[in-house]
Amino acid sequence: MKPFHQKLNRRAVLAGGAAAAAVMATGTSASAATKLRLAHVAPTQSAYQQSVDYFTGHLKTLTNGEILIESHAGGTLGGLKQLWAQLRVGVIDFHLIDPAAMAVMKEAATFRVVSQPYLFDDLDHWRRYIKSDLFASQMDEVEKATNIKWIGYMGDRAPRGISSAHTRVETLADMKGLRLRTIENPITIASFKAWGANPIPMSSPEVYNAIETGMVEGQDNGIIDTVNLGYIPVTKYYTELNSMFSGIGLWMSGAKFNMVGSDVQAAMAQAITLTQKDMATDFAANEAKARKAMTDAGIEIIQPERQAFQDAVQETAQDMDGKVWPEGLLAKIQAI
Numbered sequence: 001m002k003p004f005h006q007k008l009n010r011r012a013v014l015a016g017g018a019a020a021a022a023v024m025a026t027g028t029s030a031s032a033a034t035k036l037r038l039a040h041v042a043p044t045q046s047a048y049q050q051s052v053d054y055f056t057g058h059l060k061t062l063t064n065g066e067i068l069i070e071s072h073a074g075g076t077l078g079g080l081k082q083l084w085a086q087l088r089v090g091v092i093d094f095h096l097i098d099p100a101a102m103a104v105m106k107e108a109a110t111f112r113v114v115s116q117p118y119l120f121d122d123l124d125h126w127r128r129y130i131k132s133d134l135f136a137s138q139m140d141e142v143e144k145a146t147n148i149k150w151i152g153y154m155g156d157r158a159p160r161g162i163s164s165a166h167t168r169v170e171t172l173a174d175m176k177g178l179r180l181r182t183i184e185n186p187i188t189i190a191s192f193k194a195w196g197a198n199p200i201p202m203s204s205p206e207v208y209n210a211i212e213t214g215m216v217e218g219q220d221n222g223i224i225d226t227v228n229l230g231y232i233p234v235t236k237y238y239t240e241l242n243s244m245f246s247g248i249g250l251w252m253s254g255a256k257f258n259m260v261g262s263d264v265q266a267a268m269a270q271a272i273t274l275t276q277k278d279m280a281t282d283f284a285a286n287e288a289k290a291r292k293a294m295t296d297a298g299i300e301i302i303q304p305e306r307q308a309f310q311d312a313v314q315e316t317a318q319d320m321d322g323k324v325w326p327e328g329l330l331a332k333i334q335a336i
Contacts (some may be wrong), residue, residue: 004029034258035068038094039083041075043204045228047279047286048096049073051154051248053302058271067264069094073302075203080184087148090253096154099130100185107145109301113325115187116317118160118310119333123156126245128336150274153281154250158222159242160289163235165211165218168300170239172196172308179200181207188220189322191243191313198225208234223301227290232297239302241309248279 038056049071056069077083077092081104087095100115113119120126124149129135130153139150162169167178176196183189184201192199200216207328210216211234218269219231250272257265295303321330 005125017116022124025051030296033068035070035091037070037072037077038096039072039077039086039092040096041080041083041203042073042097043071043229044107045071045230046225047155047228048248050067050282051275052096052277054275055154055229055250055271058274059267063064063264074205074304079203084146084148087251087253088146090255093256094151094255095148095251096248098157099249099250100244100246102142103185105142106141110141110325110329112187112320113329113333114246115185115244116320117188117241117313118306119316119317120245121277123159123245125154125336126247128193130247132336134332134336138245141297143254145327149252149254149257151250151252151257151268152276154248154272154275156247156283157245157289157319158224158245159240160220160246160252161226161238161242162220162297163226163231164237164239165234166236167217168237168302172305172306178218179216181210188244190316190320192220194312194316204229207231223294224286224290226258227293232293232299234295234296235299237300237302238294239304241304242306243309301314 001242037053040048040052052069052071056071059067059069072092075083078086080097080101083092083095083097084102086092098141099111103112103115114129121130129237143149162180164178164180167174169175169178175192178197180192180197180199181201182192182201184203189199189201199220200210202210202216205280207216207219208230218235218237219226221229221231224238226232226235228237241332254270290315317330321327
C-alpha cells in the first residue's frame with residue numbers, strides 16, 4: 001500500500017503556497033507532509049479548539065503523519081466574514097464554527113433560522129436536525145453556491161444562557177434595559193430586543209474587558225464556555241435560558257477537498273467520527289465541571305421563567321418567516 005503522500009493529487013501540495021505543504025525528512029528517506037491551515041474565531045480555551053485538537057490528532061494518526069493541520073484560533077486570521085471569504089478562495093483550508101454562523105454568507109441565508117431562540121426543544125432535537133435530510137439539503141445548496149465542503153459535525157455545545165455581573169435575571173422584566181454582549185447575529189440581536197434588553201454585539205476577545213469596565217453587564221453564552229473563557233471573576237449570576245442549541249461544524253475549501261483525493265477524504269471522515277466520540281464523552285463532564293466551578297465561586301445559577309422568554313420571541317419569528325429564511329422552514333425543523 002502506497003504512503004498517503006504518494007496518493008495525494010500533487011497539485012494539492014503545490015497549489016496553496018505556504019498553506020499547502022512542507023517537506024520533512026525522516027532518517028535517510030524523505031517523506032512529504034501536506035500541511036493544511038484551519039482557522040476559527042473562538043479562543044483557545046473553548047470547546048472549538050478542543051475539537052480541533054482531537055481532529056488534528058486523529059487525522060495525523062490516520063495518515064501516518066502525512067496530513068498535518070496548522071491551527072489558528074481566536075480570529076487571528078480574521079473575523080467570521082473574512083474567514084468564510086478566505087475559505088471560498090482557498091487562502092485557508094478549513095473553517096470551524098457553529099452552523100448558524102454560515103448565515104453571514106448571503107448564499108447560506110437559509111441557516112439564519114437556526115439562530116431563532118427556542119426553535120429546538122432540547123439537545124436531542126438539535127442532533128436530529130443535524131442528521132436530517134433537511135439539513136443535508138440545506139448544506140448541499142450552500143456547497144454548490146460557495147465552493148466549500150461540509151466535512152462534518154464535531155460536537156455539541158451547551159445551550160445558551162446569560163451571565164451577569166450585578167443583575168439577577170429570573171423573569172422577563174429583569175431583562176429590561178440590560179446591556180448584554182451578544183453574538184454578531186441579527187436574529188439574536190432582534191430577540192434580545194424583544195426581551196427588553198439592550199444587546200451589544202461584539203467578538204469574544206473584547207468581552208471580558210467590556211464587562212470589567214461596565215460597558216456591558218454580562219454576556220450571552222453556554223455555561224461551559226462562560227467558565228472556560230474566564231468570565232467567573234466578572235459574573236455573579238448565570239441564567240440558564242436554554243434559548244439556543246448548537247454545535248461545532250467543520251468546512252473545507254471545495255478546491256482543496258477535491259485535490260487531496262479519496263484516501264485523505266476517507267481519513268477526514270473517520271477523524272470526524274472519532275472526534276464526535278471524544279467530544280460526546282467530554283460533554284457531560286465539562287458541563288458538570290463548569291457548573292461546579294460556578295457554584296464554588298459563589299455564582300448563583302438561575303432557572304428562569306422560560307415560557308415568558310419563549311412567548312416574547314414568537315412574533316419576531318413569525319415576522320421573519322418567509323423574509324429572513326424560506327417560508328415554512330421553521331415549521332419543518334420544529335416537526336423533526
